[in-house]
Amino acid sequence: MSEKVTIYDIAEKLNITAATVSRALNNNPKIKEATRELVIKTAAAMNYKQNKLALALKSGRSNNIGVIVPRIDSNFFASVIRGIEEELYPHGYQVIICQTHESIKRENENLHTLVDAQVDGIMMSVTGISNENDSAFRNVLEKNVPLIFFDRSKHIDGVSSVTINDFKGGYLATKHLIDEGCRHIAHLSGDQSLDIFKNRFLGYKQALLDNGIDFKEEYVIYTKSAVDAGKEAVDKLLQLQTPPDAIFSSSDFAALGAIQELKERNIDIPNEFCVAGFSNEPFTKFMELSITSVDQSPLEMGKMSARVFLEQVDKTDTIKIEKKVVLAPELHIRKSSTKTTF
Amino acid sequence: MSEKVTIYDIAEKLNITAATVSRALNNNPKIKEATRELVIKTAAAMNYKQNKLALALKSGRSNNIGVIVPRIDSNFFASVIRGIEEELYPHGYQVIICQTHESIKRENENLHTLVDAQVDGIMMSVTGISNENDSAFRNVLEKNVPLIFFDRSKHIDGVSSVTINDFKGGYLATKHLIDEGCRHIAHLSGDQSLDIFKNRFLGYKQALLDNGIDFKEEYVIYTKSAVDAGKEAVDKLLQLQTPPDAIFSSSDFAALGAIQELKERNIDIPNEFCVAGFSNEPFTKFMELSITSVDQSPLEMGKMSARVFLEQVDKTDTIKIEKKVVLAPELHIRKSSTKTTF
């Protein structure tokens, strides 16, 4: 039925060559105005559609960009991807999604697949930082594919990144808890080989220090970002000789679990115990006991990553631009940490 | 530095032709075993990577599939996409994401872009059902690109779909509210030109009928899927002569808004008023007053859509297969509608 129409078909119909058709359609100034109009009209009439694959092969550019995330069904990553898509849509790029499910093997596979598919750029939030096997990353750089890290980044020369100031985020949240009168503040952290968790921890520590509060190793619990992990953490913390009176969690999910466990034990939040999380997941706002959390402006992070990509994509390959964008975190203070009720 | 290696480079090095190299790499049985091994070894040594774009041009298949959703940063759509990606990953397909933001213009643009990009299939949740301009859809079908609707579908011959039984979902939720003793059950609906909202409404109506409860037009409010919309709806409903004692909402967000507004007015949930939502968004489970909701198994829906695509993609184009998969909804009963507390 609807056979594919090529420029050769148009050329044949008009008794000219495909080269002329191509030039006419691309607004090449060397083409006679009359010819151009005729070609464009005929192309429309024949329902011609440019074959993007042929163009991609010829130009070496696919007009696709790849995005690699641990998983897509988290509000944070989905929002970043939304930002990327929205920013790139007007430029004609399509967004290819890959998930690693926190597997480094999968991450490497995805990197290779995307490079093989000739994407014009890759934006990713790294899954692990193990340095043993950087070959997939080196492959990307050797092929001159622009690479941009967002949120979770690795230290690689020539790679741009868009992150938030996690140190400041941790500092703000902790300082807020101190201001609310808490003096025994625990911290739920993640895998500190990842910068984001390391820096949130360091911000937490610095806030304690700046306010004359001793840092206690035993107050730091390493957990997964999951509700149950938060419950377990509270269980551990409450067995300490001096149990804490507040928690700053690097994860909203763990913060939620902590709150559930504290309620289970009839501990009054926020009066006896304050809790603050990180990421500003939608549910933190929706709860009756809304949860204080640090916002990472994921939409903006996505848009910014896309902009950094657009800046790099057309530059001459010789000049390597390495841009490090750091967004400001914003603390959303809510009920879970607001003692003074009027 | 890392120049692209092609089969011609390998051929030159081995003093054979590119055709032989191609055949060796594709395990063509006509190739001498010794040659095959030599080629494969040399290819690996030279770090050869097949150019997917060239392959795509030659074969007409891009190994990409397109997914079009209203927006990606909703747990439901993100989960469906996760399902699609996971199911298709082992088959070597990449997933391209497009958002419509509920704009039909955008939907049509996306359809055309994906077809032009020669995707091997399109999975989508339709944004609108206005029949005025079906040309984008017809274009997809004329080009023989497999098209699969999930969740929100349109009636188009030859198009498969994967949906849940929305009627049953509406019925289950409403029946449950009746069983809890509610007799004045209101319904928050969406744009009923979309089947999903129409069917949830019809299920609601049937459940009332089957249980001897009169259907009242004034109890049906058409809202957007948003927290504020739920608040406004409650405001309207409570002004009625006989205000309702329960709400079945087609949207979890509207249900949440309704609950917030009811609490604002010191109405006791669930004892004075019960609420049930739809979609089983994560927050419905996390709330202290957890919200009863109908689960749509989005992950399964995504996987199923991918499977339907895989079934269709290799069939001869002449035989059009139209498969309609209907998944069963599952009611998750939670605190917002459980009066009998033990």
Place this chain on the structure above:
DNA sequence: AAAAATCATGTAATCGATTACACGAAAGTA
């Protein structure tokens, strides 16, 4: 009017891989 410049279009190579067809060499058959 002859030479030079400009214009519009055609010719053919190119991007990288696949594959129908052709062909010479080796092996099998009569």
Place this chain on the structure above:
DNA sequence: TACTTTCGTGTAATCGATTACATGATTTTT
């Protein structure tokens, strides 16, 4: 030995668009 298969590889077309270079037709310049 002469004839037919079979085997392994080469030749060249193809997918569809772009573009450097060539060429013939106008137009401009002197």
